[in-house]
Amino acid sequence: MSDRTAIVLLTRDLRVHDHPALASACSAFDRVVPLHVLDPALQRLSPNRTRFLHQSLAELRDALRQRGGDLVIRRGDPVAETVRLARAVGAEGIGLSADVSRHARRRERRLREECDRHRMSLRLFPGLTIVEPGDLRPAGGDHYKVFSPYFRAWQGAKVREELAAPRRVRLPDGVDPGRLPDPPRGDSPDAMVGGESVARRQLTEWLPALGRYDDIHDDMAGDETSRLSPYLRFGCLSPLAVANRAGDRDGPYVRQLCWRDFYHQVTAAFPDLSSRAYRRGAREDWRYDxxxxxxxxxxxxxxxxxxxxxxxxxxxxxxxxxxxxxxxxxxxxxxxxxxxxxxxxxxxxxxxxxxxxxxxxxxxxxxxxxxxxxxxxxxxxxxxxxxxxxxxxxxxxxxxxxxxxxxxxxxxxxxxxxxxxxxxxxxxxxxxxxxxxxxx
Structure with missing residues (x-):
């Protein structure tokens, strides 16, 4: 019986710990191809994030190599490159962490169409939030519009189990992992460095301050906030893992993680959030200066x-x-x-x-x-x-x-x-x- 192969398309979930798509693929398939496609359309948006992304990818490649695998890098249109590689290695399916932005949903829709055309499966996984955007709905609505009732529902929501990193990742024979370019120069000289090990160390070093969070998080000069937001944005840290280590679901720090979930469920329902007023009838008599x-x-x-x-x-x-x-x-x-x-x-x-x-x-x-x-x-x-x-x-x-x-x-x-x-x-x-x- 021939080996079964799957591809895990990594987008902003650049870690090996608590990664549902990667863990599921490694459990169910003999060969797994962790893939990231450098999308030129996104690389131009922010030199700072592009540098952080490349640093995080380099760390992820090291972590996967330590487990016998590799991070496969391609450049171009994510859908075309993913399907091309999937056909080349005979993959049965593709795994992907679900996301909510208009760009991500368009990518998902195109990828599903291509998978259907080539008779491959596409499976979406949780992992970018603690509670999935569609899991909590108010009576008579598709999403929560106000934070406080969402927070109350969120506190009582059942969440998935945190997953260990896979012990072993096996690539199909003959796959060219591709070259990861050196991190480009960003615009901010004092920017944080990307990567899962950096993120996990930052979390560990900051946790002793958690009990004082309510007193210190607004002290601007003290600068004692966790500074974990870039690592959550790129998925170098699992938000569920952070919440589990923080402990108290009622605490002020975990409440901030809930705000992140809240806006993801808003965006899922209102994908024009970055360009159109969310509140109907909002006054918008802005100046141009x-x-x-x-x-x-x-x-x-x-x-x-x-x-x-x-x-x-x-x-x-x-x-x-x-x-x-x-x-x-x-x-x-x-x-x-x-x-x-x-x-x-x-x-x-x-x-x-x-x-x-x-x-x-x-x-x-x-x-x-x-x-x-x-x-x-x-x-x-x-x-x-x-x-x-x-x-x-x-x-x-x-x-x-x-x-x-x-x-x-x-x-x-x-x-x-x-x-x-x-x-x-x-x-x-x-x-x-x-x-x-x-x-x-």
Whole structure:
């Protein structure tokens, strides 16, 4: 009897631990081809994420080689390359982690059509979220539109068992694994390094701080958040494994993981989340102001806490979550610029840039999304004084203000004229007819 062969198409599930598609294939088939297709259409979107991706793929290749297999690399259209390789090795089927973005669902649909045409099976697996997007539904609806009732349902949901990494992976004979190019240069010099072993080490080192999470996660200068979001975005870590190690399903950190699941189920139901207002009837009278958008993007708005966040983004490819709320609120509520512009800038720079989370959070801040209080605003000065009380976060990323002590760093426009003139720092941006009270 000839060996049975399957392909596992890896997309943003770049790990061997708790990988349902890979574990199932290794259990059911004699030969398994772990495959990643470098898609030129995605490689152009973010140099930071492209570098992180290549680093993660290199680690995944090492992990698979340690188990007797390899990571097969191809370049081109993911559907065409997957089917071509499947036919070449005589694969019976293809396994794939289910995803929710419009791009992912189009890829899945095309792949299913090709599998049907060539009489191969296509099976989708969980793994990108803790609770699958379609598993929880409210009475009379296809998805939850508000987080709180979703969280209550999510806390009681039955989840799958966490899976061990396969002990052995066997490739078919004669398969050319292909060359993985060296990681390209990203745009952020201080960006985190990708890879499953890096992610698992980061989780282990951070876990002792978990009990203090509710006290530390908004301390902008303390920088004691887990910084696991890029690893979750690329699947270097299983979100289920992270939740299991965190333990308490009621805890504030696990609640953040639930927010991630929440936006995935929203995106599954509303795939236009990155381009169209989710909330019906949302007011969208945005201004167009290229100068203001460029100043915000480059961290030179004259609002120190905003500029610090945007400069952290450009330096690290990551931004503290509180800074994300402040910078997004400033763009949409003060500058009155379209949230879609913010989505694009964040998606360009963020290592964890993800359609569901990035777009969902932007719409929440802009009042067009899932916020039950869509008219709430963020006063950046009050936010800065509360979450960066001694100005250490601002001084770290805005060195022009390093000489200003204490809370004064958050409102340099209130300094004496001579002190202001000595600063190489711009005055706050003005919006016609909408000068906020904190600038008066």
């Amino acid at each position: 290229k100068h203001a958008l460029d100043a915000w993007t480059e961290g030179r708005t004259g609002m120190p806490i905003v500029d610090a966040g945007m400069r952290q983004l450009r330096a690290e490819g990551w931004m503290h979550n509180r800074a994300r709320l402040i910078t997004a609120g400033y763009l949409t509520r003060h500058l009155r610029l379209d949230w879609r512009s913010g989505v694009a800038v964040f998606f360009r720079w963020l290592l964890d840039g993800d359609v569901a989370d990035n777009s969902g959070n932007w719409q929440w801040v802009a009042g067009t999304g899932n916020d039950a209080r869509p008219h709430r605003g963020f006063n950046p000065v009050r936010q800065a004084e509360r979450y960066d009380p001694d100005g250490a976060y601002v001084r770290r990323y805005v060195p022009e203000l390093a000489s200003i002590g204490g809370k004064a760093v958050h409102q340099p426009w209130r300094l004496p004229e001579r002190a202001r003139a000595a600063l190489d720092y711009p005055p706050p941006l003005k919006v016609p007819g909408a000068e906020p009270v904190w600038l008066r």
